[in-house]
Amino acid sequence: xxxxxxxxxxxxxxxxxxxxxxxxxxxxxxxxxxxxxxxxxxxxxxxxxxxxxxxxxxxxxxxxxxxxxxxxxxxxxxxxxxxxxxxxxxxxxxxxxxxxxxxxxxxxxxxxxxxxxxxxxxxxxxxxxxxxxxxxxxxxxxxxxxxxxxxxxxxxxxxxxxxxxxxxxxxxxxxxxxxxxxxxxxxxxxxxxxxxxxxxxxxxxxxxxxxxxxxxxxxxxxxxxxxxxxxxxxxxxxxxxxxxxxxxxxxxxxxxxxxxxxxxxxxxxxxxxxxxxxxxxxxxxxxxxxxxxxxxxxxxxxxxxxxxxxxxxx
Numbered sequence: 577x578x579x580x581x582x583x584x585x586x587x588x589x590x591x592x593x594x595x596x597x598x599x600x601x602x603x604x605x606x607x608x609x610x611x612x613x614x615x616x617x618x619x620x621x622x623x624x625x626x627x628x629x630x631x632x633x634x635x636x637x638x639x640x641x642x643x644x645x646x647x648x649x650x651x652x653x654x655x656x657x658x659x660x661x662x663x664x665x666x667x668x669x670x671x672x673x674x675x676x677x678x679x680x681x682x683x684x685x686x687x688x689x690x691x692x693x694x695x696x697x698x699x700x701x702x703x704x705x706x707x708x709x710x711x712x713x714x715x716x717x718x719x720x721x722x723x724x725x726x727x728x729x730x731x732x733x734x735x736x737x738x739x740x741x742x743x744x745x746x747x748x749x750x751x752x753x754x755x756x757x758x759x760x761x762x763x764x765x766x767x768x769x770x771x772x773x774x775x776x777x778x779x780x781x782x783x784x785x786x787x788x789x790x791x792x793x794x795x796x797x798x799x800x801x802x803x804x805x806x807x808x809x810x811x812x813x814x815x816x817x818x819x820x821x822x823x824x825x826x827x828x829x830x831x832x833x834x835x836x837x838x839x840x841x842x843x844x845x846x847x848x849x850x851x852x853x854x855x856x857x858x859x860x861x862x863x864x865x866x867x868x869x870x871x872x873x874x875x876x877x878x879x880x881x882x883x884x885x886x887x888x889x890x
Contacts, residue, residue, distance in 0.1 A: 611847040613836075613867060613878040618655025625873050631718070632870040634859040635672040637692060640868055642875055643670045648680065648694070653866075655877070661694040673721040681719040681729065689725075702729060705738065705745070718817075722766040722788060728773050730761035737761050737775050739788070748773055748792050749784065758784065759803075763817035763829070763857070770795070770824060776815040781805030783818050783828050798828060798839055807833055809848050817857045821864035829855045829869070836869065836878075849878060 608614055621642075631643040639658060642649040646665045650658035666682040673679070677697065678690040685703030690696055703715065717732040727740040728748070735751035735758050749758040759779035766773050771788040772795050782799030786792040798812075799805065805813045813832025820826050824841035836849040836858065849867075857870040867878040 608881045609847075610880055610882075611838075612881070613847070613849045614881055616866075616877045616879045618877055620657055621651060621655045621875050624875075626875075627873065629856050629870045629872060629875075630667060631669045631857045632859050632868050632875060633670050633672060634861060634866075634868055635676070635678075636674055637672070637676045640859075640875075641670050641672070641678070642870065643667055643680070648678075659694065661690075664688060668716055669718040669720075671719050671721045671727075673724045673726075675724050677721075677724060679719055679721055679727065681716045683715050685715045687716075687719060687727065687729070698725075700727070700740070702738075702740070705731070705734070705736070717762050718764045720764050720766045722768050728764045728766040728788075730764045730775055732760045732762060732778075735759055735761065737764060737773065739766075739773070746790060748786055749775065749777075762815070765819050767820055772796075772820070774818045774820060774826065776818045776828065778814050778816060778831075779803070781812045781815065783812070783815055783826065785826070796826065796841060796843060798826065798843060805832065809837065810845050812837070816855065819858050819860045821860050822862045823864055825864055827858055827860050827867070829858045831855055836867065838864075852876075 627644055629644055633641040635641055640651045640653055645667055646663060648661040648663050652658060663680050664682050666684055667680050668683050669681045671679050676692040679687055681687045687700040688696055689698040715731055716729055718730045720728050722728060730737045737749040737758060739746040739748055758777040761775045762778040763776040764773060766788055772785050773788050774783060774785045776783050780803050785796035787795055800811050805811050812830045815828050816831045817829040825846060826839045828837045830837055831854050834851045834854060836851060838846040840846055853871050855869050855871060859868045865880045869876050
């Protein structure tokens with residue numbers, strides 16, 4: 577009896593029992609790489625339509641700030657509404673220092689400092705940097721804070737990147753020759769470590785990283801050596817914004833190619849994210865796992881996938 581039961585079980589193991597079904601075909605693409613960002617659906621802002629967005633910021637306080645020309649929206653990182661603030665008309669860029677003060681730059685050369693509760697604290701007038709009144713309508717293009725009242729600003733029509741510190745102005749980059757040569761800078765990002773200022777020189781089709789403290793020497797250069805740019809992954813066509821995470825990876829919004837391109841600090845390409853429309857601005861979490869990208873009328877969130885057993889990229 578035991579022998580009959582044994583051979584019955586053995587037959588079931590070898591030949592199976594019942595009708596066989598073919599296994600489903602494996603996906604040709606498989607799971608996304610941990611270097612490839614995927615879009616994450618949020619809650620409220622998926623259904624919101626904005627008007628002419630200018631900037632997006634993942635603040636030091638953990639909130640996401642979305643800026644239009646006259647309104648600052650405040651969201652949680654999962655997309656729930658926080659507050660809406662009216663700001664000066666003509667706003668172009670927003671940043672926040674480590675003390676959680678908010679700075680908003682306008683195209684007329686004014687920078688207004690707000691507390692975390694959106695109470696105006698101070699006003700900085702940079703219009704004196706422009707010596708041609710015909711350029712005032714598009715004076716400032718972006719701003720970033722390296723610390724409290726320690727600001728870096730760019731001006732597209734003047735082809736100028738400056739550092740404001742202790743009530744003095746230090747020219748970082750301008751139209752000319754050498755590493756300080758820039759044409760239509762559209763984005764600046766400053767870090768006190770590794771003491772760098774990054775900016776997207778949109779008409780040069782490159783991104784330059786110069787030392788924050790003078791003398792301003794080159795720390796990183798992206799986009800090749802030709803002003804013509806290109807469609808290759810390591811080249812740009814009209815880059816409009818740049819960011820850096822805590823691992824010193826650099827994120828470039830390539831408007832002409834509708835892509836986000838991520839590089840390590842050695843200049844090697846890490847990944848390329850194709851975008852559905854012309855991007856406006858980007859902000860990145862400290863660990864580089866989450867991106868928030870602004871388009872003209874909406875915000876999209878992207879995240880590195882967590883592969884079980886391998887952990888996420890830092």
